[in-house]
Amino acid sequence: MSLLAVEQLDARHGLLKAVRDVDMHVAEGEILALVGANGAGKTTLLRTIAGAHHPAGGRILFDGRDVTTLRAHERVARGIALVPEGRRLFAGLTVEENLRVAGDAGRRGRWNLEALLEVFPMLKARLKMPAGLLSGGEQQATSIGRALMTNPRLLLLDEISLGLAPLAIDNLYRSLTALFSSGTALVIVEQNLSRVLGVATRVCCMLEGRVVLETDAKLATRQQITDAYFGLRQDALREMRS
């Protein structure tokens, strides 16, 4: 049975349909790469799964139970966590407080402050500093750490390398190796295809709110993905017209 099942999900921003009739599954321990152009609906899909955005239709099942009507903090209690786009740290709180807020409110499990500092040692010297004063890479590490402190079973990572220097991205992904092999199910939204294909087990490509390609990451060719990315595949085009 899949850990997360999204069924015929619709999500809107006013009149704009950002997510259209999406079906998606994530199995326990799976790493799903969610790719697509800007405005394809990836962020809205993740926010809807996390409970930060209300769907216009469809269902979200987590661990076999319907969570569609649950509020975000109730989904955190079930084990869904989102690292939001743009990091969204509590800038006036210290790094430690950012982490502890999540740790106190989330589930119990293997992730605590000590375990986290082993993964992100660069945060050790920053614990007492206001989160707003950190560098981009440190902020992203704090944001991921904050989500991990809730001990999720499914972690949604939205554009974690956005706005970071290449070196900072390398550091971040190196730190995350432990996470990738930890057995936590992940959905990763990422612009950098080669980076995300290196760690993912499966790839979903979205185009204008729909999933146009879903395939095993090992079997997918780069051409296949870029075609779906830009909507060049024939069946993708057909699906869009319908």
Added chain:
Amino acid sequence: MIWLDQVIQGTLLGGYYALIACGLSLMFGVMRIINLAHGDFAILGVFAVWLLVVQTGISPFLALAAIIPLMGLLGWALQRWVFERSLRAGPLVPLLATFGLAIVIENLLFEAFGADTRSLAPEIGDLAFDSWVLTDRISVGHLAVLTFATAVVVLIGLHFFLKWTVLGRAIRATAEDPDTAELVGVNSRAVYALAAAIAVATTAVAGTFLAMRATFDPYSGPAQLIFAFEAVVIGGVGSLWGTLVGGIVLGVAQSLGAQIGPRGFLLTGHLIFLVVLAGRLFLSGVDSHAVLRRGLPGLNRSRSP
């Protein structure tokens, strides 16, 4: 000497202003609600205390201890059923909702208790007029000192609660970004209700100290709201210690004004408020440019190991 006396009395009066202002500041800082019924909550609280005192004959302090949780409950319920709904409708609707609530509270109190002016001073015996004589010209009232001390204790308590407890951290996180707080597992609605409960509970304390020092009637609320508002603006929104400073500045200005002339009390208070407000607006304009010019190198310096 008379001026020094006014500064001392004004400072102690400032303690009361800080006491009434801290709830207003908390509610605005966390929920971005400007609670126009804040002063009326204080009067509602003190009517409850007064009723309990005249019915049972217990001390006003004991009665206050009993009323505080009830006022907290009222704040919690109002947040759940009034403020939360109005917040969803945009920033102006909470303002209207609290304005309406103020009118409802004032007129309900008028219906129930009439227009009589009351005081708790007769209920506290010698405390109402006892004082310590410092010099032959200056003496400070026990009640004024007690009010100031209570304000400091309440502010220290709030500060430690917000800084060092699990719930306090959750309140601060939610105040900064309620959506993200939800995403890390914080029940933002419960946090808001808790903050409203604390804010409304503090008004009962302020109202009781007002009633022990002076008089109150069903329409005393709006004047207290204005003092609270001025103290918050002078001290800086969202800063608890600023609230104490703001209260003291307001109290001292009023006392010095009263020394100048009989109409000076309120006038100088409002004037200092306007001067600080204008100064803040002016400085914030200058400051943002200064940050752009000078702030960034400073940030870089603190970042490098």
